[in-house]
Structures are given as structure tokens and as C-alpha cells.
Amino acid sequence: MIKDKRVAVIGALMDLGAICKGVDKGPFAVRKTGFIEKLRNCGFDITDKGDVAPHKPRTAGDTRMRYEKEINEANARLYIETMAAHGEGRIPVVVGGDHSVSAGSVSASLDVYKKIGIIWVDAHADFNDDKITPTGNIHGMPLSAVCGCGPDSLVSFSHKRADPKNVVIIGARSIDPLERIKLTENGVTVFSVDDILSLGIEKVVDKAISTAAKNTYGIHLSFDMDALDPEQAPGVGTPVPDGLSVGEAEYICNTVREKSRLVSVDVVETNPLLDRDGLTAELAAKLILCCLGAKES
DSSP states (O other): OOOSOEEEEEEEOOOTTSSSTTGGGHHHHHHHTTHHHHHHHTTOEEEEEEEEOOOOOSOOOSTTSTTHHHHHHHHHHHHHHHHHHHHTTOEEEEEESSGGGHHHHHHHHHHHHSSOEEEEEOSSOOOOOTTTOSSOOGGGSHHHHHTTSSOGGGGTTOOOOOOGGGEEEEEEOOOOHHHHHHHHHHTOEEEEHHHHHHHOHHHHHHHHHHHHHTTSSOEEEEEEGGGBOTTTOOOOSSOOSSOBOHHHHHHHHHHHHHHSOEEEEEEEOOOGGGOSTTHHHHHHHHHHHHHHTOOOO
């Protein structure tokens, strides 16, 4: 649960980790919903730390890790901002941007608390590396990196790594074959949408929390908007059919907050260029409010 209402919001204007452009505008679209003002109206003490953006690249570089230099440099700055938020006693809420930004935000929480669990809500596992990636897109690698499973260069600015046995993915339905083997070998728990249908969202989330919280200080919740069904959240770059419902997404955010010590949050991959009437941005903002326990008026 959240002990107080001190929060830091950090925008991550990153699109270099993804092939589909426009996701760097996600933080602007989510801010435009007025979620910060809604939090303040609910009594939250909010610091908006502004936005971290990568430098404009000259070339994609290594095709197996496109834009690695620029992504790492921006993530190092995001890491510093997230560390500063923790130092002020605030819960960092990082608004992306593509999912590569989690290499910076999760690393900061690991360095502060030493041992945390991760609940990764995503249609994809993001557990590739430079050796097995089928695309070279770094937004498919951050969870592997923060678990110490490579590429090490993505987290070179931090010291601690998460134990994969304290990592849970919820909503997965698009995992690459070699990535699936790697997840199993490293002991990551994966709940697919089929698992949710068979077990029920309540049991899945309870199991996720118990796994992520076991012998850890708290939990980082990373929510990729493509975890939702594209009919509900059309503004994403890598949509996968048959995703989570809005009710299931809200249940995850509310329950992780209520039943665990939530230390930091990412809500990523909102792409306003692909959105429909701002639906995905509004939903991303609503999920942030759920994560923090703010009631919309």
C-alpha cells in the first residue's frame, strides 16, 4: 500500500526503442488529460520533474541494438531523476515513451531498495537481448536487462539487478520462441491472457503479488498499454488482439497498490498518433490514478 501522497511525475519522451514513431509524444498526451491536477485535487503532493528526451541520433548504429547510445544516455538521466524522486521520499511515476525507459526507472528503484519485485503488465515479455532479438528494437529488452540477463550495457549506470524469480509478467500473448526459452530458464513467472481466462484475474494477481513480494522490499509496477485489448486502447505501436479488459487493468493496478508496497510505477507505450479520440491517453491517466489510489471526481 502507499503510505503517503508524495509523488514525482517524470515524462520519458522516448521513441528510439520502438519501430513505430509517435510514442515519444505519449507523455504530452497523458499530461493533457489533467491527471496531475486530479491528483492534487485528491490531496497528493506532486512534483512534476518535467521530461527526459534522448538526443537526436545520427544513425541507428548496431542493427541488433538500434540507437543504443542515445537510449542509454537518456536512460542514465532518467535514472538520476528517478533516484532524486526516491531521495525526496516520493513515489516516482514515469510516463512513457516506449518501454525501453524502464531500464532507467527500474534500475533506480533497485539501487535504492536493493531487492524489489517487478510486475510487468504487457502483451510482450521484453526479455530479448542482442543475441536473440528478432528485430533489434530495444523496447523488447529492458526486463531482461534489469534482471541481469543482458544486454548489460542497457543498465551500465546502475549496480543492482532484480532476481528473475521475483518477476511476473501479466497479459503476455506475443512471446518470441527463443525469448520463451530464456524466460523459463531464468525462472520468470508468466501469466498469459489464457491463464487469466482459466484462473480468473483475482487469482492471477494474488499469485503475482506473492511471487514479486517474496523476500523483497516492495514492487515496481510497469504497465505497457498494449497489454490491453486494442479495441480498448488503440493508441499503441504494437497492438496484439485479445488483450486485457479495462476492468482487469484497473483491478491489477488497484490490487497491487492495496496488497503490496508499491515503490515505483511506469505507464508506457501510449502513442497519440495512433490513438482514437484520446482514448488510450485517458485510460493511461486513469490507470495512474488507480495505482496511486486517487478517486476521480
